[in-house]
Amino acid sequence: MGKEKLKVLFLSAEAVPFAKVGGLADVAGALPKAFRALGHDVRLMIPRYGSIRSNQFAFEKLGKPFPVVRGPGEELVHLIHTTTADDVPVYLLWDEKYFSARERVYGFDDDPQRFAFFGRAIIAALPHLDWMPDIIHANDWHTAIVPTWLAYEGRYLREYRHLASLFTIHNLAYQGISGRLILTFARMDYVKHLDVEPPGQVNWMAQGIANADLVNTVSPRYAQDILNPAVGGDLTTLLEQRQDRLCGVLNGIDTDLWNPATDPAIPQQFDLSTLQMRAVNKAALQQQARLPVRSDVPLVGMVTRLDYVKGIDSLEPILEHALANDIQFVLLGTGQPEYHEMLQALQARFPDKMQLFLRYDEALARRIYAGCDIFFMPSRFEPCGLGQIIAMRYGAVPVVHKTGGLADTVIDYHEQPDKATGFTFTPFSPEAGLDGLKRALRVFRSRKDWQALQSNGMKADFSWTNSAKKYVELYRRALELHAQG
Numbered sequence: 001m002g003k004e005k006l007k008v009l010f011l012s013a014e015a016v017p018f019a020k021v022g023g024l025a026d027v028a029g030a031l032p033k034a035f036r037a038l039g040h041d042v043r044l045m046i047p048r049y050g051s052i053r054s055n056q057f058a059f060e061k062l063g064k065p066f067p068v069v070r071g072p073g074e075e076l077v078h079l080i081h082t083t084t085a086d087d088v089p090v091y092l093l094w095d096e097k098y099f100s101a102r103e104r105v106y107g108f109d110d111d112p113q114r115f116a117f118f119g120r121a122i123i124a125a126l127p128h129l130d131w132m133p134d135i136i137h138a139n140d141w142h143t144a145i146v147p148t149w150l151a152y153e154g155r156y157l158r159e160y161r162h163l164a165s166l167f168t169i170h171n172l173a174y175q176g177i178s179g180r181l182i183l184t185f186a187r188m189d190y191v192k193h194l195d196v197e198p199p200g201q202v203n204w205m206a207q208g209i210a211n212a213d214l215v216n217t218v219s220p221r222y223a224q225d226i227l228n229p230a231v232g233g234d235l236t237t238l239l240e241q242r243q244d245r246l247c248g249v250l251n252g253i254d255t256d257l258w259n260p261a262t263d264p265a266i267p268q269q270f271d272l273s274t275l276q277m278r279a280v281n282k283a284a285l286q287q288q289a290r291l292p293v294r295s296d297v298p299l300v301g302m303v304t305r306l307d308y309v310k311g312i313d314s315l316e317p318i319l320e321h322a323l324a325n326d327i328q329f330v331l332l333g334t335g336q337p338e339y340h341e342m343l344q345a346l347q348a349r350f351p352d353k354m355q356l357f358l359r360y361d362e363a364l365a366r367r368i369y370a371g372c373d374i375f376f377m378p379s380r381f382e383p384c385g386l387g388q389i390i391a392m393r394y395g396a397v398p399v400v401h402k403t404g405g406l407a408d409t410v411i412d413y414h415e416q417p418d419k420a421t422g423f424t425f426t427p428f429s430p431e432a433g434l435d436g437l438k439r440a441l442r443v444f445r446s447r448k449d450w451q452a453l454q455s456n457g458m459k460a461d462f463s464w465t466n467s468a469k470k471y472v473e474l475y476r477r478a479l480e481l482h483a484q485g
């Protein structure tokens with residue numbers, strides 16, 4: 001098995017620079033690049049959404065459109081190809097009904113059909129690529145249909161039976177549950193009902209876990225957390241059964257794309273040796289947020305989807321108390337309407353201390369990472385989390401709930417003062433969250449200690465290199481397990 005070059009097809013619903021909703025896109029944009037740097041042939045496959053315009057990328061059509069099954073009928077799909085600036089070949093599946101006619105990635109009533117169709121299109125596309133992978137790396141429920149199909153049908157077909165599969169759980173909170181008619185739609189009625197699935201329903205996340213050769217999560221701690229019913233929920237028993245095939249590999253970030261020394265989106269570029277120049281970014285952020293421009297006041301920032309799993313409901317009681325102190329708070333995020341309303345009501349009460357940006361804005365996200373003092377991430381659960389990692393790289397000190405990848409990446413000031421990169425709190429409660437923030441606010445007053453926290457975070461290695469090597473080991477193990485049958 002040794003060192004031969006692996007051929008991997010990486011499947012994702014979103015990928016930087018084509019379409020991004022959250023961290024999955026960052027991973028799908030960065031990890032294939034890191035594999036290629038290790039000498040492997042990794043290619044990416046994503047849907048072509050309407051938002052991915054042909055004038056932004058050099059697209060080339062490959063061959064003729066091919067039919068993809070859909071219920072009793074078929075739909076024609078075009079295969080298009082491009083290569084990223086980092087030399088990663090990318091295949092995009094272009095249909096007229098489910099993807100290219102819509103701008104958004106998720107959030108449609110027919111998402112189960114859309115992604116079942118994406119899965120069937122991937123399977124149908126493989127013989128048209130002029131290239132056959134050894135490994136299918138499926139990510140989250142949107143692509144779980146592929147390892148499921150391989151386990152039931154592909155294993156009996158000459159062109160597909162060699163394909164080993166790795167299924168990565170980026171977030172167990174989104175499972176892709178729908179009625180079993182989806183199997184008729186995908187022409188996969190043979191898929192067995194799993195004990196953990198609700199009666200008459202299919203849970204694609206569960207199917208991916210049950211059918212892939214190997215399964216991993218995006219941090220070691222989260223691989224443990226999901227064995228606890230409080231996090232694993234209905235899937236805990238299945239995950240326990242698959243424990244010998246389950247592990248965690250910590251996400252990294254693309255350190256070229258996330259680099260405060262070169263980031264064109266921030267007003268003042270800086271690195272560790274010019275850390276004092278970071279103050280320019282803080283002032284610019286305060287100005288953009290229409291808050292008093294003051295260097296002495298601690299500025300707390302958040303960049304987040306506004307979702308239950310991110311602990312947004314805990315913000316109301318936390319901020320009510322925290323904003324009574326001399327602090328400022330900025331939040332960039334979008335998501336559930338009830339959270340938009342709750343945050344707007346809070347802002348109305350603290351207009352000179354808090355500013356909201358309720359939208360998706362990549363450049364502003366970067367300015368927040370580069371300008372805030374404290375990056376707050378009170379996620380209820382967190383498979384890995386990239387926000388806190390980016391924050392540390394940009395010299396902001398994270399305050400996080402000690403769960404999943406947050407626990408694996410942030411070293412608490414009071415636990416290990418010398419190595420500390422931030423503050424972790426537990427349990428998940430407004431009191432503990434407030435306490436975490438208050439501890440950070442106290443240390444903020446000591447310039448020397450604060451700079452040590454910033455410096456430790458900026459020096460930490462969150463590049464993909466180590467994790468990509470671990471994935472290569474997983475690919476090799478998946479191939480071995482697959483060969484054993």
Ligand code: ADP
Binds near residue numbers: 021303332365
């Ligand atoms: P998740 O994938 O659960 O959303 P992560 O922390 O893993 O959480 O990744 C979030 C990614 O999405 C980060 O790159 C973050 O900067 C980005 N992001 C989240 N919300 C926004 C927003 N409103 N505008 C710009 N970027 C955002």
